[in-house]
Amino acid sequence: MSIGHDAFTFVRELVRAESAIVLEPGKEYLVESRLVPLARQSGHASVDAFVADLATRRNPSTLRLVVEALTTNETSWFRDTDPFTTLRQSVFPALAKTRSKREIRVWAAACSSGQEPYSILMTAQDTPELSGWKVDMLATDLSQEMLDRARKGEYSQLEVNRGLPATTLVRHFERAGLAWRISPALTSQVQFRELNLVRPFPPLGKFDVVFLRNVLIYFDLATKRDILRRVRQVMAPDGHLFLGAAEMTMGVDDAWERVPAGRSSVYRIREEQRTCVP
Amino acid sequence: MTTYSAPDQALVHAAIEQVWGSMLFEAADPWPTGVPAEFETGLQAHIEIRGGWNGRLLLTCDSAVATQIAGALLGIGPDEPVDEPDVHDAVGEVLNVVGGSVKGAIGGSMTLGLPGVRASASPRSSEESLVVSWRGNPVHVQIVPDAELAGDS
Amino acid sequence: MRALIVDDSRAMRRIVGRILVDAGFEILEAGDGQEALDVLAAHDGDLPVLACVDWNMPVMDGLTFITEVRKRAAWRAITLMMVTTESEQDRIVRALAAGAHEYLIKPFTGDALVEKLDLLGLTPTTVGDLV
Numbered sequence: 123m124s125i126g127h128d129a130f131t132f133v134r135e136l137v138r139a140e141s142a143i144v145l146e147p148g149k150e151y152l153v154e155s156r157l158v159p160l161a162r163q164s165g166h167a168s169v170d171a172f173v174a175d176l177a178t179r180r181n182p183s184t185l186r187l188v189v190e191a192l193t194t195n196e197t198s199w200f201r202d203t204d205p206f207t208t209l210r211q212s213v214f215p216a217l218a219k220t221r222s223k224r225e226i227r228v229w230a231a232a233c234s235s236g237q238e239p240y241s242i243l244m245t246a247q248d249t250p251e252l253s254g255w256k257v258d259m260l261a262t263d264l265s266q267e268m269l270d271r272a273r274k275g276e277y278s279q280l281e282v283n284r285g286l287p288a289t290t291l292v293r294h295f296e297r298a299g300l301a302w303r304i305s306p307a308l309t310s311q312v313q314f315r316e317l318n319l320v321r322p323f324p325p326l327g328k329f330d331v332v333f334l335r336n337v338l339i340y341f342d343l344a345t346k347r348d349i350l351r352r353v354r355q356v357m358a359p360d361g362h363l364f365l366g367a368a369e370m371t372m373g374v375d376d377a378w379e380r381v382p383a384g385r386s387s388v389y390r391i392r393e394e395q396r397t398c399v400p
Numbered sequence: 401m402t403t404y405s406a407p408d409q410a411l412v413h414a415a416i417e418q419v420w421g422s423m424l425f426e427a428a429d430p431w432p433t434g435v436p437a438e439f440e441t442g443l444q445a446h447i448e449i450r451g452g453w454n455g456r457l458l459l460t461c462d463s464a465v466a467t468q469i470a471g472a473l474l475g476i477g478p479d480e481p482v483d484e485p486d487v488h489d490a491v492g493e494v495l496n497v498v499g500g501s502v503k504g505a506i507g508g509s510m511t512l513g514l515p516g517v518r519a520s521a522s523p524r525s526s527e528e529s530l531v532v533s534w535r536g537n538p539v540h541v542q543i544v545p546d547a548e549l550a551g552d553s
Numbered sequence: 554m555r556a557l558i559v560d561d562s563r564a565m566r567r568i569v570g571r572i573l574v575d576a577g578f579e580i581l582e583a584g585d586g587q588e589a590l591d592v593l594a595a596h597d598g599d600l601p602v603l604a605c606v607d608w609n610m611p612v613m614d615g616l617t618f619i620t621e622v623r624k625r626a627a628w629r630a631i632t633l634m635m636v637t638t639e640s641e642q643d644r645i646v647r648a649l650a651a652g653a654h655e656y657l658i659k660p661f662t663g664d665a666l667v668e669k670l671d672l673l674g675l676t677p678t679t680v681g682d683l684v
Binding site: 154155158159162167278279280297299300 | 411414415418422425475479501504505507
């Protein structure tokens with residue numbers, strides 16, 4: 123009972139329209155597994171029946187639930203792979219050439235349950251050019267509950283299955299009952315802190331790398347613009363900004379320029395804007 | 401790696417919740433106290449753990465529940481038939497995954513046997529079982545250390 | 554692209570198979586390690602690119618199967634992924650040392666398997682990305 127073509131197409135179009143996230147062919151199973159609970163709750167025998175009903179009635183709250191089921195709570199390790207490959211292959215080596223203090227500062231600006239900052243640290247450890255360097259990592263989130271989880275560094279079996287290479291799992295984690303605990307060597311390297319991106323930032327210093335992924339999509343244009351402007355102010359002039367795959371600075375804050383990197387992009391402050399950042 | 405602890409009901413329940421939630425898309429709530437958790441003809445799956453701790457896990461449920469579990473695992477509709485070998489295989493595999501999770505969590509160097517399934521009446525005594533609710537029906541799970549098997553057929 | 558699923562549980566072969574079919578694979582199946590070796594021998598001209606292998610099986614277990622596959626130069630190109638409920642750290646290390654490329658622990662969600670395929674470079678290039 124794999125999800126049918128019509129149902130998949132409907133969901134794919136809906137999610138694309140609402141979130142700009144593209145569900146590629148091959149993601150049928152993902153769509154089905156995320157929607158099974160919703161189908162069950164609404165008393166449908168199958169995901170196909172649930173989606174067919176939804177397509178007819180277009181109940182806004184159910185539509186919203188479907189989009190949320192497919193776009194939120196994404197907490198994979200090395201999410202989307204590309205940004206981390208880019209870090210290891212080009213961003214970190216470039217920084218290694220220009221930072222004489224052998225120290226780089228990274229900010230994960232919506233760290234959720236911690237997979238992203240830890241993935242960045244693990245990537246730094248896998249970058250030969252940064253061998254012996256200090257990575258000063260700040261991880262922030264709106265939710266104190268998420269920060270507590272991230273700080274604890276304990277992940278369920280299901281969570282460590284998500285995008286974490288087996289070699290990385292055995293190198294950086296230990297079993298803790300049914301769960302896995304990330305090594306203290308990594309947890310001790312991250313400073314976790316509550317921060318609301320919508321409000322003025324507290325003094326943060328300057329960062330060489332900022333991860334601001336899959337969070338701008340939740341804000342309106344004016345808020346997006348304001349956040350991107352304030353991120354520029356805490357960015358080293360030659361720093362690198364990573365956004366989510368469905369996000370971009372173009373038409374929002376044009377002081378940034380997009381630099382293609384693999385299948386994705388990195389954003390840098392335009393040369394002419396670098397000196398006049400207040 | 402030689403330290404281990406005997407599996408307890410809380411651990412086994414947590415393992416079941418994880419397996420049901422991710423593979424069967426069902427909750428595994430505790431059976432409400434005071435409600436009889438009985439059924440007529442059922443199915444019993446078993447799997448052995450050997451090493452620091454020696455014993456087995458037993459999962460016993462009504463045949464209709466077993467069929468539903470198989471349907472949920474295979475992702476087929478509630479009205480589609482599942483033949484008996486598929487029911488046995490699916491229920492055995494569910495317990496296999498629970499058993500592997502439990503074995504991994506208690507530590508030590510242990511081995512997991514292959515699951516087996518047979519027809520069975522209600523479990524021996526519901527007091528010593530962990531009973532979880534499958535769509536409102538009881539599923540009994542027992543942790544049976546080897547010593548208790550003496551005299552068992 | 555072909556994938557071989559080696560698991561003694563038919564249900565598990567079906568679950569893994571469904572995800573792999575969605576990802577564009579043709580499926581071969583075997584119920585234990587020995588049967589899997591026979592399947593590979595029978596498909597010598599058109600080998601699977603991926604094998605998903607359970608650990609605990611009758612006749613020949615998954616670890617032995619992986620060791621056997623890695624002994625043969627002609628089968629070197631097959632990507633080997635353990636898919637098992639064996640979840641201790643030393644088990645994962647042993648499987649990797651024997652030649653497994655990845656390791657997925659049961660229980661898993663469909664997303665997790667697809668992400669492992671991503672890691673292994675085995676997801677189909679996104680043909681219809683443009684709509």
